[in-house]
Amino acid sequence: MNTIWALAGIVIKELYRRKDFYVLFVLTAVITIAAGSVRFFHDPNIVRYVKDLCLLLIWVSALLITIATAARQIPAERENRTIFPLLAKPVTRGQVILGKFFGCWLASGVALVVFYVFFAVTTGSREQYWPVADYLQAFLLQWIMLGVVTAMTLLGSIIFAAPSSTVTILFIVVAGILFLGRHLNTIAMHNPEPLRSVIYTIYFIIPHLELFDVRERLVNDWGLVNWLDCGLAALYAAAYAGLFLLLTWLAFRRKSLN
Amino acid sequence: MDAILRTENLCVEYRTRGLKSGTRPALKGLNLSVHAGEVVGFLGPNGAGKTTTINVLLGFIPPTNGAAYLFGIDVRQPIARQRIGYLPEMTYYYKFLTAEELLRFYARIFGLPHSEADRRIDVLLKLVELEPARKRLIKTYSKGMQQRVGIAQALINNPDLLILDEPTSGLDPLGRMKVREIIQRLKNEGKTVFFSSHELGEVETVCDRVAIINEGELKALGRVDDLVAQHRANLEQVFLNIIGYQPQPAL
Numbered sequence: 001m002n003t004i005w006a007l008a009g010i011v012i013k014e015l016y017r018r019k020d021f022y023v024l025f026v027l028t029a030v031i032t033i034a035a036g037s038v039r040f041f042h043d044p045n046i047v048r049y050v051k052d053l054c055l056l057l058i059w060v061s062a063l064l065i066t067i068a069t070a071a072r073q074i075p076a077e078r079e080n081r082t083i084f085p086l087l088a089k090p091v092t093r094g095q096v097i098l099g100k101f102f103g104c105w106l107a108s109g110v111a112l113v114v115f116y117v118f119f120a121v122t123t124g125s126r127e128q129y130w131p132v133a134d135y136l137q138a139f140l141l142q143w144i145m146l147g148v149v150t151a152m153t154l155l156g157s158i159i160f161a162a163p164s165s166t167v168t169i170l171f172i173v174v175a176g177i178l179f180l181g182r183h184l185n186t187i188a189m190h191n192p193e194p195l196r197s198v199i200y201t202i203y204f205i206i207p208h209l210e211l212f213d214v215r216e217r218l219v220n221d222w223g224l225v226n227w228l229d230c231g232l233a234a235l236y237a238a239a240y241a242g243l244f245l246l247l248t249w250l251a252f253r254r255k256s257l258n
Numbered sequence: 259m260d261a262i263l264r265t266e267n268l269c270v271e272y273r274t275r276g277l278k279s280g281t282r283p284a285l286k287g288l289n290l291s292v293h294a295g296e297v298v299g300f301l302g303p304n305g306a307g308k309t310t311t312i313n314v315l316l317g318f319i320p321p322t323n324g325a326a327y328l329f330g331i332d333v334r335q336p337i338a339r340q341r342i343g344y345l346p347e348m349t350y351y352y353k354f355l356t357a358e359e360l361l362r363f364y365a366r367i368f369g370l371p372h373s374e375a376d377r378r379i380d381v382l383l384k385l386v387e388l389e390p391a392r393k394r395l396i397k398t399y400s401k402g403m404q405q406r407v408g409i410a411q412a413l414i415n416n417p418d419l420l421i422l423d424e425p426t427s428g429l430d431p432l433g434r435m436k437v438r439e440i441i442q443r444l445k446n447e448g449k450t451v452f453f454s455s456h457e458l459g460e461v462e463t464v465c466d467r468v469a470i471i472n473e474g475e476l477k478a479l480g481r482v483d484d485l486v487a488q489h490r491a492n493l494e495q496v497f498l499n500i501i502g503y504q505p506q507p508a509l
Contacts, residue, residue, distance in 0.1 A: 002369055003366075006363055006367050010352060018354075080353075082351060084316075084318065084346050085411060086367075088339060088342070089368065090367070092336050254320075256319070
């Protein structure tokens with residue numbers, strides 16, 4: 001485990017020493033503060049709409065940070081050839097993958113905490129209302145979802161040639177799942193065979209990331225989701241993350257390092 | 259005496275890409291052994307199979323046939339690399355870290371306790387004369403300094419066997435001399451060193467034995483003095499004879 005945490009630490013250290021991370025991070029924080037604190041004609045509908053926009057921005061930024069960070073980890077190790085002195089130590093390729101996974105996931109968690117704190121403080125100070133448990137639940141569910149995205153991106157980074165391709169493809173796939181995932185079964189019903197079976201298969205295979213999206217509940221103040229359901233969702237995410245990490249290891253195990 | 263580095267009939271074939279796909283042999287039944295306390299130079303022209311041999315020893319590529327062992331353990335097992343240090347030809351390190359952070363990272367990978375890691379880092383940074391620059395990012399270092407960070411990282415676990423891939427490649431004469439001094443010091447401490455090099459003078463100075471490889475086959479293995487006496491020539495001539503170099507006729 002020591003090796004995995006040491007590798008995770010390197011991922012985090014690299015991230016906070018890179019300038020591009022700060023640009024997105026600061027931009028999101030500033031927009032969240034600005035939008036979250038503005039009062040538009042004291043109209044509750046507009047306030048809810050702005051809150052929704054802030055949360056959407058948090059979702060998009062967190063996804064971008066996670067995908068962009070995870071996509072470059074293993075390709076950068078190979079391109080800069082830092083993988084050679086690393087694997088010359090008693091380190092397995094499986095440990096490299098797990099170290100990268102935990103590093104990226106923790107980094108995305110740190111970014112997410114900051115975004116949610118900004119959001120909670122700005123909206124809370126305006127409305128004098130502090131639904132801390134709701135924010136905590138929204139954060140946890142989103143962070144768990146980012147674990148699946150991190151694992152998917154690591155797999156993509158082994159399969160696709162360049163990190164830029166991985167980022168583009170993964171962002172489209174994740175956005176597609178978030179927007180269309182829940183509607184695929186309905187779409188399937190309106191299609192003839194064999195397309196119906198194909199769409200149904202996709203519906204049952206893909207990780208339903210939209211299950212972790214509680215933005216609407218947060219904006220409309222509908223209260224907490226049952227914590228048991230959250231626990232089951234966490235198990236569902238762990239199964240998918242584990243599967244993607246296993247596939248990443250299988251693909252990376254015999255891959256040439258040059 | 260048991261060999262701490264041993265290859266048995268080691269064969270590696272690379273897949274060739276292009277119009278006609280096939281395989282190209284890089285190592286053809288290499289048998290090599292290095293004993294404790296020896297400094298062995300690994301010589302050969304470019305493309306002879308030196309780096310491939312080192313890549314197999316470090317587990318980067320699997321052998322097509324045969325086997326390689328470090329301390330009697332098959333190199334495919336990560337534990338075989340617990341007691342070795344490796345210095346790559348170029349400086350492949352995390353440039354966003356300081357020398358101290360890099361060494362601490364590798365110390366953690368070897369599972370060194372914190373106090374022991376601190377002590378080793380101090381000793382090594384003094385040894386490679388990087389103590390004043392320990393808090394600077396590696397990307398700000400000169401090539402010589404980066405190579406010395408490499409030597410420090412290779413020694414972080416106090417290894418019994420050091421594998422160095424062209425350790426003086428691209429260094430200025432002063433840098434080369436410092437690397438040679440470090441190898442000499444390690445030899446005096448009883449460490450085993452296996453290194454590939456093109457610098458025959460350097461090999462002659464520090465090595466107990468040399469192995470000469472060409473086209474994936476071991477052509478000679480023996481003490482430098484013996485090879486020189488046997489061929490009645492200096493090491494450069496010996497090397498050229500062994501690899502079958504024919505001088506071009508004058509134009």
